[in-house]
Amino acid sequence: MNTAQANTVLLTADGTPLKVSLARAQRRSKIIAFSMVAPLLIFITIAFLVPITDMLLLSGNNEIVQRILPKTVEVLQSWDETSGELPDEIVFAAMVDDIKKAKAAREHTKIGQRLNYESSGFSSLFRKAGRKVKKIKKPPYKEALIKSDKRWGKIETWQVVKQFSGQFTDGYYLAAIDFKRNPSTGNIDSLPSKDSIYLKLFLRTMLLSTLITFLTFIIGFPISYLLATIPTRISNTLIIFVLLPFWTSLLVRTTSWIALLQQEGVINDFLILVGLIGEDGRLAMIHNATGTVVAMTHILLPFMILPMFSVMKTIPPSFMRAAISLGAHPWRAFWRIYFPNTVAGIGAGSILVFIIAIGYYITPALVGGSSGTFISNRIAYHISQSLNWGLGSALGVILLGIVLAFFVLYDRIVGIDNMKLG
Amino acid sequence: MSSLPSYLSLPERIWHYVFLGICAAILFFLIFPLLVIAPLSFNAVPFFTFTKEMLAFDPAGFSLKWYEEFFTSLNWQGAVRNSIIIAFFATIISTSLGTLAALGLSRPHMPYRTLLMSLLISPMIVPLIISAAGMFFFYSRIGLQGTHLGVILAHAVLGTPFVVITVTATLTGFDNNLIRASQSLGATPTTTFFKVIVPLITPGVISGALFAFVTSFDEVVVVLFVGSYKQRTIPWQMFSGIREQISPTILSAATLLILITIALLTTLELLRRRTERIRGVTPS
Numbered sequence: 058m059n060t061a062q063a064n065t066v067l068l069t070a071d072g073t074p075l076k077v078s079l080a081r082a083q084r085r086s087k088i089i090a091f092s093m094v095a096p097l098l099i100f101i102t103i104a105f106l107v108p109i110t111d112m113l114l115l116s117g118n119n120e121i122v123q124r125i126l127p128k129t130v131e132v133l134q135s136w137d138e139t140s141g142e143l144p145d146e147i148v149f150a151a152m153v154d155d156i157k158k159a160k161a162a163r164e165h166t167k168i169g170q171r172l173n174y175e176s177s178g179f180s181s182l183f184r185k186a187g188r189k190v191k192k193i194k195k196p197p198y199k200e201a202l203i204k205s206d207k208r209w210g211k212i213e214t215w216q217v218v219k220q221f222s223g224q225f226t227d228g229y230y231l232a233a234i235d236f237k238r239n240p241s242t243g244n245i246d247s248l249p250s251k252d253s254i255y256l257k258l259f260l261r262t263m264l265l266s267t268l269i270t271f272l273t274f275i276i277g278f279p280i281s282y283l284l285a286t287i288p289t290r291i292s293n294t295l296i297i298f299v300l301l302p303f304w305t306s307l308l309v310r311t312t313s314w315i316a317l318l319q320q321e322g323v324i325n326d327f328l329i330l331v332g333l334i335g336e337d338g339r340l341a342m343i344h345n346a347t348g349t350v351v352a353m354t355h356i357l358l359p360f361m362i363l364p365m366f367s368v369m370k371t372i373p374p375s376f377m378r379a380a381i382s383l384g385a386h387p388w389r390a391f392w393r394i395y396f397p398n399t400v401a402g403i404g405a406g407s408i409l410v411f412i413i414a415i416g417y418y419i420t421p422a423l424v425g426g427s428s429g430t431f432i433s434n435r436i437a438y439h440i441s442q443s444l445n446w447g448l449g450s451a452l453g454v455i456l457l458g459i460v461l462a463f464f465v466l467y468d469r470i471v472g473i474d475n476m477k478l479g
Numbered sequence: 480m481s482s483l484p485s486y487l488s489l490p491e492r493i494w495h496y497v498f499l500g501i502c503a504a505i506l507f508f509l510i511f512p513l514l515v516i517a518p519l520s521f522n523a524v525p526f527f528t529f530t531k532e533m534l535a536f537d538p539a540g541f542s543l544k545w546y547e548e549f550f551t552s553l554n555w556q557g558a559v560r561n562s563i564i565i566a567f568f569a570t571i572i573s574t575s576l577g578t579l580a581a582l583g584l585s586r587p588h589m590p591y592r593t594l595l596m597s598l599l600i601s602p603m604i605v606p607l608i609i610s611a612a613g614m615f616f617f618y619s620r621i622g623l624q625g626t627h628l629g630v631i632l633a634h635a636v637l638g639t640p641f642v643v644i645t646v647t648a649t650l651t652g653f654d655n656n657l658i659r660a661s662q663s664l665g666a667t668p669t670t671t672f673f674k675v676i677v678p679l680i681t682p683g684v685i686s687g688a689l690f691a692f693v694t695s696f697d698e699v700v701v702v703l704f705v706g707s708y709k710q711r712t713i714p715w716q717m718f719s720g721i722r723e724q725i726s727p728t729i730l731s732a733a734t735l736l737i738l739i740t741i742a743l744l745t746t747l748e749l750l751r752r753r754t755e756r757i758r759g760v761t762p763s
Contacts, residue, residue, distance in 0.1 A: 086588045093583025094595055097576040097639060105602050105636045108617030109609065115616065276505055283502045297744065298506045305513060305740045306697045308717040309733040313512040315721065316519055316527040316730070323515060326528050355512060387491060416606020418700050423721050433608040440612050441704070453609045464604050 116450035119226035125168040126155040130222040138216045149198040153190055160187045174445060175228055176217045176240055182208050216240045229451035262431045265350060266414035272354045273361035273410050274403065281362050285369035303359035311420050314352040318343040344426030352420050357413060361406040368402025408467040412460055432456055513737055520545055520730035545731040558716040565712060566695040569634035574688040577642025585650035603640035607700040615704040625707040633701045638691030645690065649683030
């Protein structure tokens with residue numbers, strides 16, 4: 058049996074079976090290939106993927122409460138928040154001790170700020186407590202603390218501390234979609250519509266991005282068609298009109314739109330010069346949604362034209378001629394024959410423009426005013442100004458989720474391997 | 480398209496000219512914002528619009544003072560220097576690592592190719608504000624925030640996807656028999672690499688490096704977060720200039736950047752024509 062099988066196995070020159078030898082060669086090839094990719098993979102991981110993951114974790118991180126109020130959190134576990142009674146003396150003693158330690162480490166304002174996100178008033182409560190606790194030296198701590206600020210005598214205060222004492226929180230995510238956890242019942246309630254800003258902002262970002270995508274399509278289609286159908290000699294020259302804006306700095310293009318659109322700007326001056334509007338009728342085209350849409354449509358137009366152009370170039374002109382010679386009206390030939398062939402390019406361009414648009418920051422920040430800003434601007438605000446990093450990160454995670462979902466769609470249509478540039 | 484076929488009907492002829500008119504309007508929309516900047520940058524007064532003197536071509540309405548300010552102010556000179564330094568080193572890092580990775584990805588038997596490709600080009604897909612925020616938190620923690628090194632590394636990350644994509648694109652359809660042929664003729668792996676692979680991938684590497692350079696040179700979101708005043712680049716300076724005191728110096732900087740872009744595009748076009756001539760392909 059063994060000998061019979063050995064006879065059928067092919068051997069290489071050195072006597073090893075061919076299969077083994079091939080597997081070994083392929084493994085070696087895999088290792089070489091992988092070791093060439095490894096340096097970049099390590100670099101991207103350390104310099105990019107780890108920071109992104111780190112930020113994602115920040116959006117659910119709540120360890121600050123347990124870190125700054127360790128004893129309080131521990132003894133609060135045995136308190137029944139639904140009993141309708143204040144916690145025992147031992148909890149107040151723990152709180153006084155924790156605040157004293159936090160005050161020494163200058164961290165009592167941080168915990169106040171954290172809990173303030175969930176229920177307003179905590180910032181001032183802890184700041185005040187930081188000043189008062191040093192006078193509270195002996196029991197009963199309960200009376201002393203309540204005397205320093207009567208909010209300590211309210212059950213809701215302690216309910217909030219207990220509710221948000223876990224290692225992780227969904228509070229930032231709830232805030233990011235305009236919901237809030239009720240501290241006494243633990244239920245999730247939606248905010249009254251006057252306070253809900255983030256859902257509106259997400260909606261506005263999506264709507265304006267869709268509008269921008271649509272406009273780039275409407276404006277980009279005729280130009281792509283022209284470039285694809287005229288002789289290469291001319292199209293090579295005309296495509297400079299697309300490539301020059303594409304390669305020009307984003308800041309330069311935004312700056313020129315400011316010069317064009319602002320109240321004292323070129324377009325308003327021109328309209329007054331030709332008498333279309335009066336001196337007091339200057340149009341407000343900037344620092345609002347109009348400014349964002351106009352400037353971003355111009356900036357993103359090349360991202361729509363280039364994919365459509367490269368698809369249209371592959372459609373043989375004989376298709377249309379054949380349809381017309383068979384009796385179709387030119388419109389019908391275009392609609393039934395040419396247009397369906399361009400769908401791949403339209404899809405690729407649209408998704409590309411949409412993905413870039415919903416994450417845009419610079420142009421909305423400079424020309425968007427208050428009605429033309431995007432969710433990115435809010436994220437930047439939370440990270441560099443309000444310093445509510447948890448909420449900024451949660452908004453970032455949601456934005457990232459939307460972008461990745463559309464990217465998967467892009468991958469299905471175009472395939473990342475076929476992504477072309479310029 | 481210049482001479483219309485005689486069989487076209489009148490409506491078709493009219494539509495043809497209407498269509499050309501629409502296209503002309505679109506091309507105007509594309510290019511006008513870039514053209515308007517240059518004359519405005521010679522404004523004698525600190526406005527972003529044409530003054531009466533300028534429209535009357537009165538020499539008194541024009542001045543070179545914003546260019547003078549650009550070339551003498553410490554803010555702008557520092558910005559020019561930082562932009563060049565940061566873009567230069569970021570390009571070197573992303574081009575070398577990206578080219579090597581693209582060569583690896585294009586080898587036969589590469590395991591998990593799609594997954595690795597997605598990871599490597601992820602910096603291009605993730606919205607810049609998220610990359611910037613993530614890098615800001617992490618780089619501050621390890622002391623890289625507000626350093627040139629931090630900004631260079633961040634820009635290198637943003638530039639690598641372009642290098643990976645362009646080099647991979649030149650390698651698709653790469654005939655591995657060329658490598659075998661060279662080896663069977665007695666070349667060492669090093670000789671094969673420099674004599675066979677390098678000449679084939681050079682166009683991809685150059686255009687990838689160009690993309691990486693422009694990405695860094697034009698990038699502002701990440702610099703705003705990872706950098707500080709000391710790392711100010713030209714876009715950083717323009718951004719804060721527009722937000723704080725709006726001065727036509729920004730317009731002169733913008734005009735110079737447009738000139739650089741035109742020079743860059745011309746070079747690319749000449750290179751492309753040269754390649755076509757060498758290959759014996761003439762544009763139809």
